[in-house]
Amino acid sequence: MQQYLAILENSWFDLHRHYQFSEPRKVFNKLIVAYSEKHRAYHTIQHLYECLVLLESVRSYLKDVNAVALALWFHDAVYDPQAKDNELKSAALFEQYLAQDLSADDIQKIKQWILATQWHEATDELDLQFLLDIDLAILAASPERFSEYEQQIQQEYVWVDPDVYSIKRKEVLAHFYQVERLYQAEYFQQNFEQRAKQNLNRILNI
Incomplete structure (x- = not known):
């Protein structure tokens, strides 16, 4: 886990520099705890790390790379393999943590992107295409x-x-x-x- 944390911290605080989160360290710590839950084996810090590293390699193709990064940070923030509403709860958690820091349009867009990771349905939205493909890149x-x-x-x-x-x-x-x-x-x-x-x-x- 330690080998991933430095990259994740850099990614998160790059987003903070862009969005000016009100509680960047608190939210970062909560997300790390979430992705480190004992019942997780794949949907872990490793998966988040792999997604964000891949995002860096394709960032020149994206219109709003910061929004895609935020969606990746939260897309598995809630994960229970026995539940069917993980994406819904992850989107709600994203809004709970960052609603005061982002525009209403950004909140709505990123929530919809997080929800889209449940079914991976076809979309014409370029940034969402990349988000969904990164999630399946494994x-x-x-x-x-x-x-x-x-x-x-x-x-x-x-x-x-x-x-x-x-x-x-x-x-x-x-x-x-x-x-x-x-x-x-x-x-x-x-x-x-x-x-x-x-x-x-x-x-x-x-």
């Missing part, structure tokens, strides 16, 4: 990281019967594999799509 990770990711997801669902989990997980991965375009932004289609499909194909045929 599917195009190295074979070693992808295997680790699969183990982490399984750990989060340890409460599910192993046979049921195996069937349901294969259904999720098969959906990702079969969809014509897994990623929405052209950048991700060109640089991530093929690797993701290779990872998915490999694990579906084990």
